[in-house]
Amino acid sequence: MTTITNKTKPTETAISLFILAILLLIAWTIIAIQYDYDMTKFGFITDGPIDTPKKQQPAEAQFISKLMPKGFKNISRQESYNSQNLYEKINGKAPFYTETGFKSLKCQRFASSSDENLIFEAYLFDMSTARNAFAVYSVQKRADATDIPCDGFSYKTDNSIYFCTGRFYCEMVGFALSPVLVKAMTEAAVDFISANRSDTQIEELELFPKENFVSGSVKFYPSDAFGYDGFKDIFSCHYEIQGETVTVFLSKRESPTQAKQMADGYFKFVINNGGTVKKAQKEILNGKVMDFYDTTEIIFSAGNFTGGVHEAQDQTAAENIAVLLLEKLNKLSGGDSNAKR
Amino acid sequence: MPKDNNNLDRRRFIIRTAKAGAAIAAAGVASAMLYDKDGPAPGDGKKLVTVPDFSVPERQGQTISIVKGSERVKTVNRAIDLLGGIERFVQKGDTVVIKPNVAFATPAFLGATTNPQLIAEVVRLCYCRGGAKQVIVTDNPINDPVSCFTISGIGKAATAAGAKVMLPEGKFFENASVKDGKLIKDWPIFYDPLAKADKLIGISPVKDHERSGASMSMKNFYGLMGGRRNIFHQHIHTIITEISMLFKPTLVILDGTKSMMHNGPTGGAVSDLRDTNTLIASCDVVAADAFGCSLLDMKVSDLPYITMAEKAGCGISDYESLKPIMANLS
Numbered sequence: 001m002t003t004i005t006n007k008t009k010p011t012e013t014a015i016s017l018f019i020l021a022i023l024l025l026i027a028w029t030i031i032a033i034q035y036d037y038d039m040t041k042f043g044f045i046t047d048g049p050i051d052t053p054k055k056q057q058p059a060e061a062q063f064i065s066k067l068m069p070k071g072f073k074n075i076s077r078q079e080s081y082n083s084q085n086l087y088e089k090i091n092g093k094a095p096f097y098t099e100t101g102f103k104s105l106k107c108q109r110f111a112s113s114s115d116e117n118l119i120f121e122a123y124l125f126d127m128s129t130a131r132n133a134f135a136v137y138s139v140q141k142r143a144d145a146t147d148i149p150c151d152g153f154s155y156k157t158d159n160s161i162y163f164c165t166g167r168f169y170c171e172m173v174g175f176a177l178s179p180v181l182v183k184a185m186t187e188a189a190v191d192f193i194s195a196n197r198s199d200t201q202i203e204e205l206e207l208f209p210k211e212n213f214v215s216g217s218v219k220f221y222p223s224d225a226f227g228y229d230g231f232k233d234i235f236s237c238h239y240e241i242q243g244e245t246v247t248v249f250l251s252k253r254e255s256p257t258q259a260k261q262m263a264d265g266y267f268k269f270v271i272n273n274g275g276t277v278k279k280a281q282k283e284i285l286n287g288k289v290m291d292f293y294d295t296t297e298i299i300f301s302a303g304n305f306t307g308g309v310h311e312a313q314d315q316t317a318a319e320n321i322a323v324l325l326l327e328k329l330n331k332l333s334g335g336d337s338n339a340k341r
Numbered sequence: 342m343p344k345d346n347n348n349l350d351r352r353r354f355i356i357r358t359a360k361a362g363a364a365i366a367a368a369g370v371a372s373a374m375l376y377d378k379d380g381p382a383p384g385d386g387k388k389l390v391t392v393p394d395f396s397v398p399e400r401q402g403q404t405i406s407i408v409k410g411s412e413r414v415k416t417v418n419r420a421i422d423l424l425g426g427i428e429r430f431v432q433k434g435d436t437v438v439i440k441p442n443v444a445f446a447t448p449a450f451l452g453a454t455t456n457p458q459l460i461a462e463v464v465r466l467c468y469c470r471g472g473a474k475q476v477i478v479t480d481n482p483i484n485d486p487v488s489c490f491t492i493s494g495i496g497k498a499a500t501a502a503g504a505k506v507m508l509p510e511g512k513f514f515e516n517a518s519v520k521d522g523k524l525i526k527d528w529p530i531f532y533d534p535l536a537k538a539d540k541l542i543g544i545s546p547v548k549d550h551e552r553s554g555a556s557m558s559m560k561n562f563y564g565l566m567g568g569r570r571n572i573f574h575q576h577i578h579t580i581i582t583e584i585s586m587l588f589k590p591t592l593v594i595l596d597g598t599k600s601m602m603h604n605g606p607t608g609g610a611v612s613d614l615r616d617t618n619t620l621i622a623s624c625d626v627v628a629a630d631a632f633g634c635s636l637l638d639m640k641v642s643d644l645p646y647i648t649m650a651e652k653a654g655c656g657i658s659d660y661e662s663l664k665p666i667m668a669n670l671s
Contacts, residue, residue: 087571091444091483092552092606095574121447140604144612157610159451173609175448175492 064106066192067122067172069184075119076109089123097125100222101132103167112184119175120160120185130166131202137164138220147216148186152193155216161185165193204235204250207305207332209324214238214245225249226310230265236310241317248321250307256333259301266299266308282319284326289319298322303333390515390532394589395541397430397624404663405623407632410670413459413598413620420594420622421466423666430592431471435539439463439504440590442545442561443480443495445607446488452601452614454489455544457498459596463544464502477538479507480564481531483571507534514567519583524576529567530587540591543626547597547617547636549605553577554644555637556606558593558629559585559655578646585626585655595621595629597636618671627656628663 064078079089082104087094089105097105103126112118127133137153141162145155154163159174159182170192172185205218217238225231226249236249253259267290271277275292288308290297296315299308300322307325312318349357406423410416421427431437441455449457460478467473478499482489486508490496496506507513513533519525535541545561552574553560562584563570573580597619604613617636623629627650631641641647641658651658 087574088483090607091571092550092556092574092577093604094571096551142603142610142612157612160610171609173447173451177450177611 063168063196064108064122064124066195067108067124067170067188068110069188071113072110072184072188073113074108075111075116076121079105079107081105081107097127097136100135101128102126103128112181115180117176118178118181118184120181121173121175123171123173125169125171127164127167127169130164133164133167133169134202134205135220135222136169137162138218139222141219145216148190150190150193151197153216153218154189154193156182156186158182161189163189163193165196168196202235203252204305207250207325207328208235208237208248209239209321209328211324212239212241212321214240226266228266228269230262230269239317239321241314241321244312244314244317246312246314246317246321247310248307248325249310250305250325253304253306256301256303259304259306262306263299263301263308266306270297270299278315280319281316282323284323285319288322289315300326302326302329305329305333388516389527390517390530390536392517392530392532392535392587392589393538395538395591396589397591399624400425400429402664403429403666404625405621405628405632405660406666406668408620408622408668408670409618410620411598411616411618412670413456413596414462415670416598416620417459417462417594417622418466419668419670420620421592423668424592424622424624427466427471430542431467431473431540433472434474435467435471436537437467437471437473437476437540437542438534438538439467439476439478439499440541440543440561440565441478441480441495442556442564443482443486443489443493444484444564445482446484446492447607447609448492449494450611451608452546452548452599453606453608454493455495455546456596456598457494459544459594460495460504461498461502463542463594464499464504467542468503475537476502476504477507477534478504479509479531479534481509481567482564509567517587519586522583522586524573524580525566525583525587531565531567535565541588543590543593545593545595546599546601547595547633548601548608549603549613549637551605553581553646555630555634555639557633558595558623558626559646559650561593562588562590578644578649581646582649582653582655585650586653589655590626591624593621593623593626593629595623595633597621597633600636602637625656625660625663627651627658628660628665631658632660632665 068074081089083098083102086098086105089107106124107121109119109121127136142157144157148154148156152163152165159177161172163170172189174181219236221234223232225234234249234251236247239246239248253262270290270292275290275297278289278291280286280289285298288298288300295311295313296318297310298318307329309318309322403424406420408416408420439460441460443454445453447453464476467476490506499506509531513531514529515532516527517530518527543558543561545558548556550556559581565588597617599614600617601608601613602615619636621629621632627647630647634641634644647658650656657663
């Protein structure tokens with residue numbers, strides 16, 4: 001009689017055991033995760049992008065202490081926040097930063113060694129890029145601001161200092177209405193800006209013509225500039241030309257095609273809202289100048305840039321500054337501006 | 342014939358296949374039984390609590406008062422008196438919980454938190470005229486509570502007036518749900534002070550808010566929520582509505598003496614504030630906010646949560662229909 005035995009080979013046994021081990025590992029992982037309701041431990045979050053805190057760099061840890069004025073001392077521990085817990089410090093304001101490239105926030109309080117009532121809290125936001133830092137600085141700029149002469153962008157109010165330099169945006173909020181406190185914070189801010197002058201300049205700001213430029217007038221519109229939803233990432237500034245204030249704007253796009261599309265879009269927006277094309281005084285601006293309820297709008301693109309003038313009272317002043325800007329952009333892009341716009 | 346034969350015969354193959362199929366089917370059934378399509382719930386199996394309704398009976402023509410003036414002690418006294426006096430709201434022996442906005446560790450003059458002078462005066466009224474047995478001042482700030490109560494001056498003012506300051510601790514939280522709510526389901530709330538309370542008074546400043554548009558009476562009670570409440574920010578109008586369905590205060594005091602017009606809710610510069618010199622006392626949170634938004638140069642339609650809360654039965658946005666009582670102490 002034939003005896004049939006069912007003997008598996010060692011290889012088959014080994015493979016089977018390996019597969020079983022994998023299955024057990026999967027099961028264990030699922031059980032471990034399911035029984036721990038703090039999902040954030042495993043990177044599952046419901047309120048924003050995952051931003052695993054990196055090991056604090058010694059250099060970064062020192063940045064906030066550089067905001068301490070002479071004659072002051074720190075009176076609180078340094079606080080650190082990332083995009084996951086920024087709301088714990090600034091609550092409903094957090095999305096404004098996290099949606100604008102926020103990376104980290106360091107905070108600390110300082111007090112005068114000679115007068116402990118003179119306290120301020122410094123908030124140092126790392127916004128990843130100079131552009132992001134300027135965006136949050138510009139959008140929040142107070143109407144009663146007094147610009148602080150310095151290498152970066154900075155202003156003061158009756159109790160606080162605000163500035164951006166490189167990728168940093170900083171608020172120094174005084175806990176008292178004190179000129180002495182504001183003076184001390186100002187000096188610390190200016191020193192910080194000088195020591196952290198960044199090479200990552202914002203291209204648009206370097207391209208605005210310097211003559212007649214109104215210092216401190218630069219504004220950044222992340223979206224909906226001048227009421228047009230297609231106008232995103234627009235920088236604007238003012239010029240004083242023979243008593244007239246002229247608003248000039250500029251934006252760098254990804255490509256000449258995008259720049260032209262933005263310019264065309266804004267042109268149509270103005271026309272659709274009551275604007276009419278008018279004859280340009282300068283030939284280079286032909287087809288680019290519009291009358292909008294007795295003000296002058298100019299829109300053009302050159303290379304990767306979209307630029308123009310908004311609601312100018314005087315067409316001559318508007319065209320003069322527009323030509324300066326357009327020629328600069330043409331030189332940069334190595335050619336003429338787009339034929340139509 | 343060879344003794345070892347590894348080839349399967351048909352019978353053995355069928356048996357093995359059947360066993361494998363049964364194993365797969367069993368695994369599938371087990372998975373289906375264990376599958377939780379809703380995911381982990383925020384709660385941890387605690388019994389749900391019911392938040393008491395602290396509202397007082399309605400009195401026609403005495404639902405909302407609006408007082409103009411720059412001195413908070415005077416305006417709050419007048420505003421409450423116009424609604425019948427503190428005695429209408431606080432009776433002898435009551436335990437009163439006052440819920441101010443203590444959200445940030447910033448000084449009072451920056452307007453990001455409730456003015457401590459106002460809190461002290463309301464505490465005094467509760468004790469001296471209302472005959473309260475105890476007044477508790479409490480909040481669950483996002484920032485460190487000790488810093489918030491200290492630097493805002495609220496802790497000192499409340500204690501000096503005789504109130505007990507209650508800081509949040511884990512054991513003070515219980516889970517609650519809003520009936521028909523989409524967001525507040527089995528969610529931790531700062532319940533312990535409410536469990537002790539006979540009356541609940543909210544006192545909050547008028548502030549611009551980056552997310553919701555404004556932070557006033559209704560949003561003030563967000564500070565009684567626990568857990569990772571920031572996950573509700575993306576549904577901010579719904580969560581404010583559900584908070585208004587959950588917490589029904591006795592009275593709200595909306596301080597528009599200085600309103601934060603820009604850069605809310607944190608502010609930071611005194612220039613963010615405008616002297617609007619108005620204080621509102623109201624038994625209707627929706628009406629309070631509906632008027633309050635005008636101090637921020639806003640309309641009711643700019644704040645969707647007001648209309649949503651009205652639809653949910655939390656109050657009336659047409660505050661004019663409630664015949665507000667006006668006074669001017671300027």
